Amino acid sequence: MTIQIRPQAISDLKVREFQMLIDGQWTAGAEGKTIERLAPSHGVLVSRYQSATKADAERAIAAARKAFDFGPWPKMTGGERSNILLKAADLIAQRSDELAYLDAIEAGKPISQCRGELGGAVDIWRYAAALARNLHGESYNTLGEGTMGVVLREAIGVVSIITPWNFPFLIVGQKLPFALAAGCTAVVKPSELTSGSTLLLGEILMEAGVPEGVVNIIVGTGAEVGAVMTSHPDVDMVSFTGSTAVGRLTMTNAAQTLKKVSLELGGKNPQIVFPDANLDEFIDAAVFGAWFNAGECCNAGSRLILHKDIARDVTARIAELSAKVKVGDPLDPSTQVGAIITPQHLEKIEAYVSAASEGGVTVSHAGGTLDLGMGQYMAPTILSGVTRDMAVAKEEVFGPVLSVLTFETLDEAIQIANAVDYGLSAGVWSSNFDTCMTIGRRVRAGTIWMNTFMDGTPELPFGGYRQSGLGRELGKHAVEDYTETKTLNMHIGSRTGWWMPR
Ligand code: NAD
Numbered sequence: 001m002t003i004q005i006r007p008q009a010i011s012d013l014k015v016r017e018f019q020m021l022i023d024g025q026w027t028a029g030a031e032g033k034t035i036e037r038l039a040p041s042h043g044v045l046v047s048r049y050q051s052a053t054k055a056d057a058e059r060a061i062a063a064a065r066k067a068f069d070f071g072p073w074p075k076m077t078g079g080e081r082s083n084i085l086l087k088a089a090d091l092i093a094q095r096s097d098e099l100a101y102l103d104a105i106e107a108g109k110p111i112s113q114c115r116g117e118l119g120g121a122v123d124i125w126r127y128a129a130a131l132a133r134n135l136h137g138e139s140y141n142t143l144g145e146g147t148m149g150v151v152l153r154e155a156i157g158v159v160s161i162i163t164p165w166n167f168p169f170l171i172v173g174q175k176l177p178f179a180l181a182a183g184c185t186a187v188v189k190p191s192e193l194t195s196g197s198t199l200l201l202g203e204i205l206m207e208a209g210v211p212e213g214v215v216n217i218i219v220g221t222g223a224e225v226g227a228v229m230t231s232h233p234d235v236d237m238v239s240f241t242g243s244t245a246v247g248r249l250t251m252t253n254a255a256q257t258l259k260k261v262s263l264e265l266g267g268k269n270p271q272i273v274f275p276d277a278n279l280d281e282f283i284d285a286a287v288f289g290a291w292f293n294a295g296e297c298c299n300a301g302s303r304l305i306l307h308k309d310i311a312r313d314v315t316a317r318i319a320e321l322s323a324k325v326k327v328g329d330p331l332d333p334s335t336q337v338g339a340i341i342t343p344q345h346l347e348k349i350e351a352y353v354s355a356a357s358e359g360g361v362t363v364s365h366a367g368g369t370l371d372l373g374m375g376q377y378m379a380p381t382i383l384s385g386v387t388r389d390m391a392v393a394k395e396e397v398f399g400p401v402l403s404v405l406t407f408e409t410l411d412e413a414i415q416i417a418n419a420v421d422y423g424l425s426a427g428v429w430s431s432n433f434d435t436c437m438t439i440g441r442r443v444r445a446g447t448i449w450m451n452t453f454m455d456g457t458p459e460l461p462f463g464g465y466r467q468s469g470l471g472r473e474l475g476k477h478a479v480e481d482y483t484e485t486k487t488l489n490m491h492i493g494s495r496t497g498w499w500m501p502r
Contacts, residue, residue: 023059086129101331137151157235237261240263264471267299268420270427272439285453306404349401362383363383386403428448436450
């Protein structure tokens with residue numbers, strides 16, 4: 001039986017009002033419309049944001065353009081930008097309780113997890129600050145007596161940054177500090193469901209010394225605001241994290257003016273498990289990989305590919321441990337799995353489980369929907385006997401639903417792992433080095449975890465193959481992504497004439 005923790009009293013929750021940040025000013029939207037956010041955990045109003053219109057988005061883009069073309073930010077030294085990013089990191093750390101609370105209450109994520117994410121975000125901002133001092137091009141002094149080449153790295157310009165609701169503060173941190181480190185200016189649009197912590201970041205950046213117009217933060221729907229941000233001719237690059245469907249739309253919009261596009265999209269990430277693995281370690285990682293963030297995680301280990309000899313026993317042990325996972329009020333520090341983001345999303349998850357069950361799949365640990373008297377919750381749900389043609393084997397459910405498939409040979413495991421449109425991450429569990437390396441080389445995904453799952457650090461690049469995205473974030477090249485390359489081809493001495501022989 002999953003432990004269910006009752007949400008705390010509604011009266012404890014306060015409504016917070018937010019404006020948007022354009023050209024260094026906190027402002028209402030042109031039409032004075034607002035977006036209201038109900039806490040997914042409690043079903044009550046907790047945040048009210050000013051809702052941007054197309055005109056507001058254009059104003060924000062104009063401010064970012066002006067700040068890039070005429071402002072001090074791109075002309076500062078890397079060291080000066082680095083110091084401001086370090087100050088921002090310190091301020092984020094100082095306000096991390098407030099930021100974590102906003103993410104917990106708007107996204108329904110457990111508060112303890114949010115605190116961990118804030119720590120991770122601070123680390124990323126500091127890493128980006130370090131890279132700001134180290135951005136450089138190349139020189140070629142080996143091209144002959146008369147030629148020298150210098151390759152410059154220049155900030156690409158105005159970047160539109162669009163983020164999803166599942167890791168509101170962490171994901172903007174995978175983009176914005178690197179864009180700023182390069183000398184870019186930005187228009188940021190968080191998800192309209194979880195904009196609070198990103199708006200608070202605006203206050204932090206201004207206090208840290210980021211000049212006016214360098215970072216503009218607007219809230220609005222994708223159809224109205226996101227569409228302008230991805231198509232406007234004054235935007236040079238779009239950095240998007242979200243669903244594959246909207247990523248595709250983003251690329252189409254950006255194609256009209258041939259903008260650079262960076263996409264971090266969905267996943268259907270397998271964990272392949274061999275009988276010689278340390279199964280105690282794996283079972284813990286399976287439970288973490290599937291239920292962390294209520295499975296609303298691009299990296300969720302939502303597909304287990306188990307060797308048939310261990311499948312029954314391992315599935316039973318995962319079910320046993322899953323039953324101990326604490327699902328409930330995100331504000332309770334002992335909660336491990338919080339609320340589902342919206343009632344509509346819960347319905348979508350339930351529809352996947354019902355269709356699988358009607359298709360003959362065994363719901364071996366039927367956590368299902370939980371009624372805690374407010375908000376929307378779902379307990380861990382394990383589907384076994386899944387075959388590779390089923391929707392729950394191929395599509396991103398984005399909820400606490402784990403699909404279990406089986407294999408007999410290593411080649412078959414690799415085929416199953418690669419038989420989806422996604423390629424974000426994968427895990428392999430075996431004590432045999434050759435097995436791990438073979439899987440590591442042949443599974444087509446941006447990250448392969450070996451005998452671990454969902455570890456991460458700013459030094460290691462992250463991103464997807466195929467329909468999981470385009471480009472990589474983090475890692476030592478993360479700042480370069482926000483630059484253009486310019487070649488200076490220089491001549492020394494007199495040229496050999498083309499028309500007039502010399
Ligand atoms: P979503 O695609 O619905 O929305 C993402 C963002 O795009 C939001 O800010 C939204 O307002 C905006 N948007 C919507 N329509 C738009 C349009 N027409 N033009 C421009 N912007 C538009 O995704 P979501 O539901 O917020 O997030 C869940 C998805 O994000 C999942 O698929 C998940 O896998 C993915 N994700 C990927 C990563 C990664 O790093 N690969 C990380 C987190 C989430």
